[in-house]
Amino acid sequence: MRYPFELGLRGLSRDLRTTLLAVVLLALGLAAVMSMLTLLAMLSGDPLPGISGRLHLAWVDSRQPERSTDSGDPDRDSPPFLWKLPDAEAVMALHPQLRQAALASTILQLSEPAGARSRNGRAVLAQGPMPAMFGVPLKRGRFWTAQEERDGARVAVLSEAAARELFDGEDALGGEVRIGNGLFRVVGIGGDWNPRPRFHFINPGESTWTGEGESAFLPLRAALDAGVPIIGSRQCDDENAGGFGFDSIDLAGCRWLALWAELETTDERDAYAASLAAFAQARFEAGVFEREPASRLDTVSEWLEANRVVPDSVRLNLWLAAGLLGLCMVNVAGLLAARFLRRGGELGIRRVLGAPRASVIAQCLVEAGAIGTLGGLLALPLTLFGLWLIRIQNHGYTELAHLDGRLFLLLLALAVAVGVLVGLLPAWRAARIEPVLQVKSL
């Protein structure tokens, strides 16, 4: 087996021009596919590893009957998920043993009590132990307690960056910040929490890949009480003329919250889903919900899929890259066929001297595999270049494009496989050379 192996490798150095061409072509195709695969892998990754597996987004249909006759389904790209506060509270009360959170993400202004320093940032307003459920890293202090939430205590958890900016380097813990028209006491300082994509509250039409992280976490009741304006996705019943008001919200008439539940086992999951369905049914029968009862319980990955968080253009580009690789492979197969057939004479002599067909095929496949490997090695810098090209485009998600070790191993494996695959047809053709004909012309 060693001899055909040696012959195959030695074959590489003959007719260097086509060797080089084949290597470059394979590298090009592989690099295109690897760049797009890397981007896709990054985009389909888990936004909160270890945590998002337990989180489920619950929804019941409390919307009014469809009023629009416009063609097109408004829910196609962004499925409905919003709750009215009273409904969300009613469902949460059904499962006191579970950790649940009704939350909204809004842009608000944090300022130092005297108004000397202020900062605009995103904040999560939540009913329930949201920071603990979503793994917000706590640097110092604590999150708010259930008691504080019931009492409507004005407490807040700030991100480190926000605390540093507002308190100008002084200790923020125990200090006060003005939010809306109330003063909130800082009980905890959290580290950077910025899941990519921002799955916890997806505003339709807004990129889930860009933007800064949440700079504050507030208990919902206290925030409403302090008149914190909520600027986020919302959907209001007709009589509330949702279009006119900009920052006021009608609690009974508007849907504006996402309800998340932490469910560990399938039993818990099934029970929760069943209770959601029962809740929807009961509300429908009571005449509160006007549409046919409908409910949904999505895992994080299902929710991301439903929102088409991975842009279609990325998948399309992967198809395109695969097409390019396919073309390069056909091309290299052609070049290899030419190389092997040109050596018909010597392959014929080997066969006449007793080498079996398998040995000739092995020799050719070794040469093809070696070309594939070289192509894979050359594809690495090309892939890095491709990823750099992707990064300098500014689509928010593109900055995530980096190659990791596992994907590089995949690249090498793919390269060898591709090399051998493109060698199959030419090698088979070379092995069918009639030895006698070849030797006769010598």
Place this chain on the structure above:
Amino acid sequence: MEIRPILTTLRRHKTAALLIVLEIALACAIVCNALFLVMQRVDNLRLPSGIAESELVQVRLSGIGKDANADAISQEDLAALRAIPGVTHATIVNQVPFQGGSWNSSLTLTPDQENSTLNAAMYEASEDTLATLGVRLVAGRDFLPDEYKLSSELENMEIAAMSGALIVSAEAAEKLFPDEPAVGKTVYMGGIPLHIVGVVERLTRPTQMGGNRSHSMILPIRLNYNNGGFYLLRTDPARRDEVLKAAVAALEKVAPNRLVMQQRSYEKIRADYFSDDRDMIGLLLIVCGLLLLVTALGIVGLASFWVQQRTRQIGVRRALGATKGQILAYFQTENFILATAGIALGMLLAFGVNQLLMSRYELPRLPWLYLPIGALVLWALGQIAVFGPARRAASVPPAVATRSV
């Protein structure tokens, strides 16, 4: 030109011939579809907005906290902005075509109608908006001064007491009242009666909604800088930078301590909105170029091999009297035959790929026109690629025939 000898030769080189055909077919299928994608993106870039794009600049402010005087300050702002040299019109609006995010609402023809007749983008405009945007009235009139209402006051009003004037885009008017003039009619938004006073030729929606880009309406509602409005200035295209700088300075003078969230020309807004399309066009064109290059290299590689392999036969033909031109024509014709086979297969493949894309990404059907174009490109590519090797073949001296290799 005799075709039969060529076919006979090709039959004896099935593997190589098959590979070339396959290569051309693949290239044809991918290039046709990629160019089709490019053309669709190009169509996006060309979408009309209906406004005076090159003459507009935008400044968006954000106040610190609630400002009870925001409406009064906004009026002062506007007065200061209109006084800037070079500014012909200035207004405060809530949105412009091709920005991210949009305000929309539904209209009905009667107050208690179950299903709405039209969903349209809702532009809220203060005085001078039509002139600032540069939209053209095709029927009716602009709003009268007493028709404008303050958005901050509407929030506290009884719904039953509300009514107002409305201007709609021509396509929205057509959808509401297909065969009659819309001006003078009354429509309802959540039960609020709105009287259509004018129709503008075109005012594109900020974002596509339900596949529609052209249904829009303008309400005479005055926003302030702190409740969703931003300033839009119209000026000479050459003076936009200068006007932007002066505008920010003037606003700072009216009331300091406000944050400038955005200051940019409308062209920048539009460019940002379509940046995805532009990048995609670039990427697709690069890939198309690479595909064609790879195909050409493959053809050159295989043709060179054939020429080298047949040196002796070529020499014999030359010795028997074949001219250089005939040898050249032989290889060109051979390539033409292979390309034709590849293109035929490629067309089928192109439609297959298109079907797949249609089912997954809601693309329209590939127009027939792309096929002849794709065919021409690949025929030309093949002829150019094979020319080098063919010329080398033609320069084989007849004496080779007498030499034993």
